[in-house]
Ligand SMILES: [Zn+2]
């Protein structure tokens with residue numbers, strides 16, 4: 001917890017005797033507050049000015065003996081010690097409410113900056129846990145408006161309180177970007193579930209030599225290794241086909257080049273030669289695909 005003690009933020013001494021009202025009995029819990037005025041965010045070096053201003057308003061304006069809150073949390077997550085632990089606050093509305101729960105202020109306004117920052121929510125949670133362990137305060141949490149007629153602590157802070165005052169989730173990691181190549185080879189969960197049988201083995205390819213259409217037959221399924229072997233065989237076949245086609249294209253290119261160089265051949269003859277070459281290439285392709293490697 002980033003605790004800022006009274007001396008660190010330059011607090012005025014509380015008025016005695018009432019300002020020091022010690023109150024060491026366990027509290028029911030913690031009540032949260034907001035400023036209820038316009039507020040704009042500022043750099044952290046201005047935050048202690050603002051806390052001193054709140055104290056001056058409570059002491060000189062309201063005539064209280066000290067700042068009213070037990071703790072004050074700035075938007076940067078620092079927790080300023082107000083009346084602190086073991087002393088009764090004066091922010092919850094009346095003496096019995098002030099004795100019942102600690103009072104923690106989040107420095108957000110009713111206009112301007114109205115939503116607490118993530119750092120501030122962490123700070124407010126720190127203050128809550130500090131009150132619980134050191135107060136001691138019980139597990140109850142609420143807003144100033146619980147049991148008292150006020151809009152405090154505003155809807156944003158109140159919604160957070162009603163959700164159990166959770167720490168904000170860490171910012172989500174951006175989804176992994178994949179290259180098209182990665183997308184081509186990646187199996188999705190759905191793919192695997194489609195392939196896998198209920199007992200975790202893979203369905204055999206329908207063109208496998210020993211494939212059985214009967215789901216009860218062991219030949220309906222393959223082990224994972226068989227799938228790998230099958231895919232390796234297919235890839236080798238595609239490699240051979242590619243090599244054969246490359247050779248055919250080279251032969252055709254040579255033939256066309258020779259015709260162009262020597263000249264004198266009719267167009268029909270060039271076309272016939274090209275067609276014959278393409279036909280041979282297709283036959284070669286068919287042979288390669290039919291052969292088991
Ligand atoms: Zn309040």
Ligand SMILES: [Zn+2]
Nearest residue numbers: 044047074076
């Ligand atoms: Zn600050």
